[in-house]
Amino acid sequence: MTKINYKNIYYPPGGILMWLIIFLELITFGIALIALVINSKENSDLFHQSRLILNPSFGAINTVFLLTSGFFMATTVHQFKLNNVKKSSFYLKLTMLGGFMFLILKSVEYFIKLKEGFSIDYNSFFTFYWLLTGFHVIHVMVGLTILFVINKSLKKGSLSVEDIEASAAFWHMCDLIWLLLFPILYLIF
Amino acid sequence: MRKKDIITLVLLISATLFTAALSVNSDDLKYLVFVILIASGIKFSLIAFQFMELKKAHTFWKTALICFLVIFFGVVSIIVFY
Numbered sequence: 227m228t229k230i231n232y233k234n235i236y237y238p239p240g241g242i243l244m245w246l247i248i249f250l251e252l253i254t255f256g257i258a259l260i261a262l263v264i265n266s267k268e269n270s271d272l273f274h275q276s277r278l279i280l281n282p283s284f285g286a287i288n289t290v291f292l293l294t295s296g297f298f299m300a301t302t303v304h305q306f307k308l309n310n311v312k313k314s315s316f317y318l319k320l321t322m323l324g325g326f327m328f329l330i331l332k333s334v335e336y337f338i339k340l341k342e343g344f345s346i347d348y349n350s351f352f353t354f355y356w357l358l359t360g361f362h363v364i365h366v367m368v369g370l371t372i373l374f375v376i377n378k379s380l381k382k383g384s385l386s387v388e389d390i391e392a393s394a395a396f397w398h399m400c401d402l403i404w405l406l407l408f409p410i411l412y413l414i415f
Numbered sequence: 416m417r418k419k420d421i422i423t424l425v426l427l428i429s430a431t432l433f434t435a436a437l438s439v440n441s442d443d444l445k446y447l448v449f450v451i452l453i454a455s456g457i458k459f460s461l462i463a464f465q466f467m468e469l470k471k472a473h474t475f476w477k478t479a480l481i482c483f484l485v486i487f488f489g490v491v492s493i494i495v496f497y
Contacts, residue, residue, distance in 0.1 A: 232468070232471040232472050232473070233471070233472070233473055234473065235473040235475050235476075238469065238472040238473065238476045239467060239468040239469065239471060239472060240467065245476060249479065249483070252483055252487075253483070256483070256487045259487075259491070260487075260490055260491065260494070263491050263494045263495060264494055267494060282435050282438055282439055283435070285435070286431055286432060286435035289431045290428055290431060290432075293424060293427045293428060293431065293458075293462075294424065294428075296462060296466050297420055297421075297423070297424040297466065299466070300417075300420050300465070300466040300467075300468075301417070301420060303468075304417060304420075394467070395467060398462055398463075398466055398467045401462050401466075402459060402462060402463065405455055405458050405459045405462065406455070406459070406487070408431075408455070409434065409451050409452060409454075409455040410491070412435075412438070413434060413435065413437075413438040413451050414438075414448045414451055414452070414495065
């Protein structure tokens, strides 16, 4: 296994292209969240009442699912670097399980909100809620697809450290985005 | 499993449950918002530096991430407070 010099500016863990994507995503979600906070100043009562409609328990449990999944992803990479392919594959499956649990709980939350009539056009808070969490869910789905493909390659033995690190970086990016969304949508208004 | 990763996970989950409990059990959120945002910033850094191993990367990447964090949470705090 080749040793990567992470101190080189062109080789951050996960690769330079993945980190450029991570920063672009963080900036995009960041701007949208700042727009949401600015909007909340004009309709503070509406945002407070709307925030109370959301269930913070769903948000907190989903955060725990993603954080635990991220922990298993970090362990997957570590085991892969130690050449423990079987253990690496096992932890990768646990990572994917965390992602699936997140999506299941998110679907339940979406179902409840739609049933109660809080759809995307209910008010400006829910427009932001549906757009931001919806785009995040798409990222989680893409991440899970990447992890599924990576798991197949892992079993075949056709995977490099760079591949698994880039996939891990994408998966952790979903955690980072969620850590921006969770406090602002579920907690601060 | 690495001990540091396990400690990081415990800290992350504790901070999540703490901020959620704080938000649910408080009527006046004005000043607690600051605590919630700082806790979120710490969680964000723990994932980036420990799980994503950014601590091993070139200073440029570490500085860029910290700059993003400071600008984002700084702007949000200023808007919320004023």
